[in-house]
Amino acid sequence: MNYRPTPNHERRNRSFQEIKREEEEALKLKQKPAKKKSKPGMKVPILFPRIRLKKSVQYAFVAIIILILLGVVNRYQATRTCTELNITFISNEKDAFLNKEEIEKIIEDGYGNKIIGVNMGSIDLKRVETVIGASPYISDAQVSKSFGGKLNISIKLREPIARILNTDGTSVYLDKDGIKFPAANRHSSNVPLIRGALYENLQPRDSFHCELVKNAIPVIKYLDTEKFWKSQISEIYLTQSNEIIFYPQVGNIYIEFGEPKRIKEKFEDMKRFYDQVIKLVGWSKYKGFSVKFRGQVVAKKI
Secondary structure (H helix, E strand, C coil): CCCCCCCHHHHHHHHHHHHHHHHHHHHHHHHHHCCCCCCCCCCCCCCCCCCCCHHHHHHHHHHHHHHHHHHHHHEEEEECCCCCCHHHHHHHHCCCEEEEEEEEHHHHHHHHCCCCCCHHHCCCCHHHHHHHHHCEEEEEEEEEEECCCCEEEEEEEEEEEEECCCCCCEEEEECCCCCCEEEEEEECCCCCCCEEEECCCCCCCCCCCCCCHHHHHHHHHHHHHCHHHHHHHHEEEEECCCCCEECCCCCCCEEEECCCCHHHHHHHHHHHHHHHHHHHHHHCCCCCCCCECCCEEEEECC
């Protein structure tokens, strides 16, 4: 016969600590509030429902907000008057061909009246850019409005790479883009002087009347990219036989370049002769040298 202990027996066999722990757990269960059961069919109201919009709708909403803000800004600017011309020059020239006072005069003459004091809303930015860009010394102009009644004007001046001296004593500059512009009384750029039996009209500014100058332009542009020779060459002589002669700033020496062909190859021959010969003996030992013939440098000693 199997004997099964009663609960009292089980209680007696357990330690005092176990019995106390069970009583504390039972007391905690009685004190814990029961969860309220929601009535069937009853829904908790959502005060702030989450709205999911398509990305295209979101982008359109942002665009509308931006347009509204721009409209507010434009209306604000339109009520202001122009109080200042903030002119910035973009140029490598140490002394620019134009100054701020001359730019203001260009705007006044071309626009019909002074900009300062005019209502900002009535200023046509494209018209101002066109008026400024008409100057032969300016290659590009960007105009914008800002808060406080400022008109920002960014001007890119032409960068000359050579000066063409005509037989009548007049001269014109040649820029990096192959455009001619007049010499200025207030400024002279440190660029090579092109001489010869030449006469080059200022107009049209994007094409050349003198064939000798026109043919030499690729050589002049390449010279402008050669840092060493750009600093060395002071004059370029164009002969009637369509050949080019360089005259360095140091010494009474000439460099026969020949016709404007094989340009890179000839400049490499010039540099090789300079590194291997001129550096050792100096310019004073030679009257000149020629790179007009392919594959050789012909030097003439004094």
